[in-house]
Amino acid sequence: MLVSNKLLVDNDCPMCKAYGACFTRFNLVDNNTISPYQKTNEAFVNDIDLDRAKNEIALHDTQTHQTLYGLDALIKITTHKSQLFKAIAEFMYPFLFRLYKLISFNRKVIYPSANTAVGRDCTPDFNLKYRLVYIILVALFTGVVLHEYSVSIYSFFGWESSWFLEIVVCVGQIIWQYVAVKAFRKKNNEALEYLGNMSTVSLIGGLLLSPVLIIQSFVVLPVLVLVGYFFVVVSLMLLEHIRRCKLKKFPTLLSASWVLYRMGVLVFILTIFI
Template sequence: MKTLENQTLLYDEDCPLCSLYTTGFVKSGMLDENGRKSYCQLSEEEQSFVDLKRAPNEIALVDNKTKTVTYGVDSLIKVIGFSFPLIEKIATLKPIHFILKKIYSFVSYNRKVIIPGNVKVENKLQCTPDFNYKYRLLFIGFALTITTLILFGYSNLIPSLPKSSITREIILAFGQIVFQSLFLLKFDKQTILNYAGNIMTVSLMGSLILSPMLIVSRFVSLPEIIVLGWFGVTVLIMFLEHFRRVKILKLPFYLSYTWILYRILALILIIN
């Protein structure tokens, strides 16, 4: 593995995802021991040449010799491409680079709702991405689609429930956002959409936990008690994760209980 030396990635220390992959670059040898640094720890000299508005949105790679900075997906291409030149050649092709740039923006602008972390308020510099309505709504739509498809398949594994439909599952998934938003009307639009993004991440996580059962059911006939048991454990995990996120977001604790209330009401409507 070739090491890209004298380069430092400025990562968001409040983002577990950012911390994970930048640590991976250093441990794998792609970057040297000084290859990562928290954005919040920028020196005054570094702040003079790093774009402080752009860096929170697009991870910055600082060349410590030339004092120049690369941003976003180009930073990652530069790090990975130094060890794997073929990947760099492919990634810099215009159509592929365009797609990678859009995927990077999709993840970066939504990273705080994909894997939220506690913000250290004492830091003068905060690596918080701008709120981007387009990418937030795209994320909600993406999570809503995956959740709908998996729940549609899973509900049909439970014979005691009325036969499902895609329309029903879309209404139930989207209805959760509307129902929960009713308890946040005193908050601003960004707070509501930020919470909606977290709701859909929890739903997406739950759907992914259910998906192994869907795969197994293709080959083996599963008893309904196992299907229901797996679903119950999944809901418990989702509830705990939702509770954790509400605490991080500093929102009213009762949102976790209205989240459960909605699911109970939805089940009653389905059965009847």
């Protein structure tokens, strides 16, 4: 167990608080290690780069006054009990570093929350590269899942499924909603903030559909079940989209635009295949 350390976490970020609690629960750190960034004691903040700590969690050793940031901090916490895990983490460091950056810079669109914490602002810097990478990766993942999910449905009706079509649908929604949000919000960062949240909604949908793909590899499910479950997932996605728009104060009409695009795609597909 690590002692005499302070791990600064964003008290307004549910993900940050969750993994901080896990570190404590599994005795990787002592009960006094987790410290909210917003209210961290002034006694040792002079040894910490607070601007960097917004983007990368800071692990400060109160005895040596040294501070580790981001992935280095996580590796120290999670591998200090095992040399094997440490060697694996060091081997995978280039990949883990990019993954950490991707999640860190997008954490507010992955799991948004109302800014309720009192004290220092811990909002990460906006990073265009990692925001675009996140949006593109989610679109590709969702396109793949939709294709695999729709194969059985399409074949039942004698239609041909297409990877290209599903990718175009996912990318098309990004373009469609970007135009819609720009009509209300002129700042590009605000548009990309919305698209990041919308991408997470799509990611949630893809993750909810994925278990069915696993089941389908063992059991052939009736088409009615597949279609029914698909519409349940879309309904949940819509509710989450509305919730995020309210939470982040995005225009309500963006949810209507989101539905309109989905309905337009459905009509377009039916027009092609019927």
